[in-house]
Amino acid sequence: MSEDTPLLLRRRALTPPELDAIPWMHLLSPSEHERAASDLKISEARPGEYVCRVGRPVTYWIGVVDGLLKMSTSDANGKTMTYTGVPPGGWFGEGTALKREAYRYNIQALRKSRVAGLHVDTFHWLLDHSIAFNRFVMNHLNERLGQFIALREIDRMTSPDARVARSLAALFNPVLYPVLHPGEGEVLRITQQELAYLVGLSRQRVNEALTTLQARSIIRVEYGGLRVLSLEALRSAVFEKKNGL
DNA sequence: TCATTAAATTGTT
């Protein structure tokens, strides 16, 4: 396939390990599992490529198998607002899929990512047949709602340091992103550049923020990633405008 | 397995 083949045309069936990486698949009965597995498609998104755009009709409920995506919208003035990053194990679009409406945000790959899609019809079929699946989707919706509410607060009143901290904390949400193993001390593979795109700051500023967080022993910065030492501190970190505390 | 080189990422200005 050529370089610029649209994402949707580059899809294929999932391999067993890929199926295994999908958190809700384990909740299904054998017959449900089989139906979902035969419907799921996966394709690879290159960095910067759009996985879905605002306004497009929802045909798939989409999840990240591998890589990292960014969820954002543009307001009336064209200013971009980033909601959150979507790491492996994260699924999105359930709200709009439920109502069969159009996507409300843009989803863009920050790095080379493998993205799986479940057709809306199958999504609805699972809702009609599996209680466990319903519970999963409900938890997911509820948790994302909480995340969005928290974001409002972050976006208007907190310092860059705090924004970086909370964005990081959001990536460790155990309900939305179970595959990440949100255990403290685990390495999160994310570059400072990727984090910058995610938070909407310059890489320099992110670098500065990470240094501050490290100085407080909240995280440890490593090459190509970082470790969270205290998720609690990351979530509740409060910063002054200028000189530290 | 080691050494060399290219590429990616970070730290600074």
Place this chain on the structure above:
DNA sequence: AACAATTTAATGA
């Protein structure tokens, strides 16, 4: 935005 320094990944003997 540009640069140098550092780390990793890739290559081949």
